[in-house]
Amino acid sequence: MDITLPDAGGAGFQDRRAGATAVPGDVFEGITAAAIAVNDEGIIVAANGPSEKLFHRSADELVGQDAHDLLHRDRRGHPLPRSRCGLRMALLTHSTRHCDLDWFTCGDGTVLGLAWLITPYGLDAGASGALVLLYQPQDVPEAHQDKTEESERLTELDRLALLAETTTQLTTTLNVDxxxxxxxxxxxxxxxDWAVVDLITEVDEVRRTLVMQHADGLLVERPDLQGPMPPVPQESPMPLSRALRGAASTIASPSTYQGPPDSGIAVEQQRLFTETGMHSAAIAPIRGMREVLGALTLGRSNRRESFTASDLPLLEDLTRRAGLALENARLYQRQRKVAETMQRHLLPQMPIVPGLQMTARYVPAPHASQVGGDWYDAFSLTDGATALAIGDVVGHDLDAAGGMAQIRNMLRAFVWTHPGSPSTAVTHLDQAVMHIVQEPMATMILARLTMGDDGFWKLHWTNAGHPPPLLITHDGQTRFLTGGHGMLLGTGGPSPRTDAVLTLPPRSTLVLYTDGLIESRRHTLDDGMDRLRRHAASLAHRPLDSFSDSLLAQARPDDNDDDVAFLALRIPTAGRTN
Known part of the structure; x- marks a missing residue:
């Protein structure tokens, strides 16, 4: 193809977009091929009539847009990285280049295989840019002119890569959404162009859980099309109804749902096709190991090609992987819910101690992966003392929750049978844990709180490898109680346990907590303890409930994925008992 390039010069004119760079008026004179002019940044500043016809876009739709972002694609219509754009390379180096075949998207959704020639060109007012000519080469098969005519027909390597990516993406999350x-x-x-997921809930109800649309290069969720669905009819031959019963995948179109609907689901499908403009859809069941979990519908509205039977094997491979991943996620969330419910029921109510304020909190793990081992306890003893305990069983979920229940119940028994020294009760507990509990490793603090004849409250405690309690005076001074420290439970170590004793200042606050309040993946444990201390000091004047809620919200690291048990008490003014 012979192309004569015009000479730069002649009268200038403004393009159709206000404020755009001026280009010479005769820039397209004598050019019968499609041509666009771009500035040094790759922004289209002018387009001729043949380019409007070629790309099915008006000049107003072309001018002012980044030529690469708007037009350049790979062979399957996917966005092309700028590093692979020969046009941009030529523009940046101010050189003339030619390409025999490249791919460009049109306003109607088609992808064209075009040859191009780019050459530097002077714009008005001393600005520089380039002139790009585009034309259809003679040796490009007609089937390559439209990406929809390939039906995104993936090569075997592409198909395997997609399935591998699906497996990786879906098995690395345990969150259904x-x-x-x-x-x-x-x-x-x-x-x-559309993805629609209908799921069957655990009570056999159907919910249109997700509707996603590809629009303007983005994935957009359509909540207006999501929500509860009618029951699955047992005899309906309609594609979605069959898929939700576990039947094989099939193709559907608006004509499939024309005529009187045979069920409420058919009515919803009519609405879906109308609202989305889908002209073709492929529908496949999402199966788990034991049951049908739902159905996936892929729909085409912008692409001209319809789904065919040859597309269904890939769709079924995708939904098979999706089914296994969703089933695992559901099982995990169910286990987490059981563990959390079990733990909440096992955690006790706070006893009423005259003159003493006491509160407790349990905060589950934010990402559902560390539930089950944290606990607290508080109960009154026959000699008038109050027992306080907090602990963390090594392990997670049901095993940890079960171990926590065993340790807590045994601890209560040993405290009742060995009143007085907390270290004595914990020593007996440690010996029992080694032989009884399946998850024996645990940290804990056991304390006895008593009020002396002088009206002051005293704390006796022993620490089995647990983060130290924090004492905050009313004026904001803080102190970690590091005394009485020993090995955690379940190690079998012979080291004797000791007790520590402290008279608690009037109006002070004592905080017992588990490590979920201070541990972070990005910071050291010392950083977490300092963070806890500083926030506690700033909140010392607040009422106990407000103090506890604010401290949990402010001191807990954002990146911690563990649950938190928290026990706080406020010491009254000396001599007061009510």
Whole structure:
């Protein structure tokens, strides 16, 4: 193809976008091929008639846009990295280059295989840019002119890569919602313009859980199309109803749901096709190991090609992987819920001690991976003392929750049978833990709180490898109680345990806590303890409930994925008992 480039010069004119760079008026004179002019930043500053026709876009839609972002794609219509853009390389080096075949997207969604020639060109007012000519080469097969005509037909390598990516993406999360969003991102826009997920809940109800659309280069969720669905009809031959019963995948279109609907689900499907503009959909069941979990619908609205039977094996491979991942996520969330419920029921109510304020909190792990081992306890003894305990069993979920229950119950028994020294009760508990509890490793603090004849409260405690209690005076001075420290439970070590004793200042606050309040992946344990100390000092004047809630919210690290048990008490003014 012979192309004669115009000479730079002649009268200038403004393009159709206000404020755009001026280009010479005769820039397209004598050019019958599609041509655009770009400035040094790759922004289109002018376009001729053939380019509007070629790209199915008006000049107003072209001018002012980044040519690479708007037009340049890879062979399958996916965005092309700038590092692979030959046009930009030529523009940056102010050189003339030619390419026999590259790929560009049009306003109607098609992808064209085009040859191009770029050459530097002077714009008005001393600005520089380039002139780009685009034309269809003679040797490009017609089937390559439209990405939809390839049906995103992936090569075997592409297909295997997609399945591997799906496995990786879906098995690295135990959150159902996150897994569904990842599934949508894997399939849209690679395979379709829409992804719709209908899930069967644990009470056999159907919910349209996710509807995602590819629009303007972004994945957009459509909550207006999500929500509860009618029951699954047992005899309906409609594709979604069959998929939710576990039948094989199938193809659907708006015509599938024309005529009187046979069920409420068919009504919803009619609405879905109308609202989304889908002209073709592929629907497959999402199966777990034991049951059908739901269905995935992939729909096409912008692409001209319809789904065919050859697309279904890949869709079924995807939903098979999705089913296993969703089933694992559901089982994990169910286990976590059981563990958390069990733990909450095992945690006791605070006793009423005249003159003493006491409160406790339990905060589950934010990301559902560390529930089960943290606990607290407080109860009154026959001699008038109050027993306080806090601990953390090594392990997570049901095993840790079960171990926690055993340790707490045995501790109560030993405290009752060995009144007085906390270290004596913990020594007996340690011996029992080694032979009885399946998850024997644990840290804990056991304390006895008593009021002397002088009206002052005294704390006797022993520490089995647990973070030290924090004492905060009313004027904001803080102190970690490091005395009475010994080995954690379940090690079998012979080291004797000791007690520590402290008279608590009037109006002071004592805080017992588990390590979820101070541990962070980004900071040291000392940093966490200092953070706790500083926040506690600033809150010392607050009422106890407000103090506790604020301290948990402010001191707990953002990146901690552990649960927290928390016990706080406020000492009254000396001599007061009510």
């Amino acid at each position: 996150e897994a569904l969003h990842r599934l949508a991102a894997l399939t849209v826009p690679r395979l379709a």
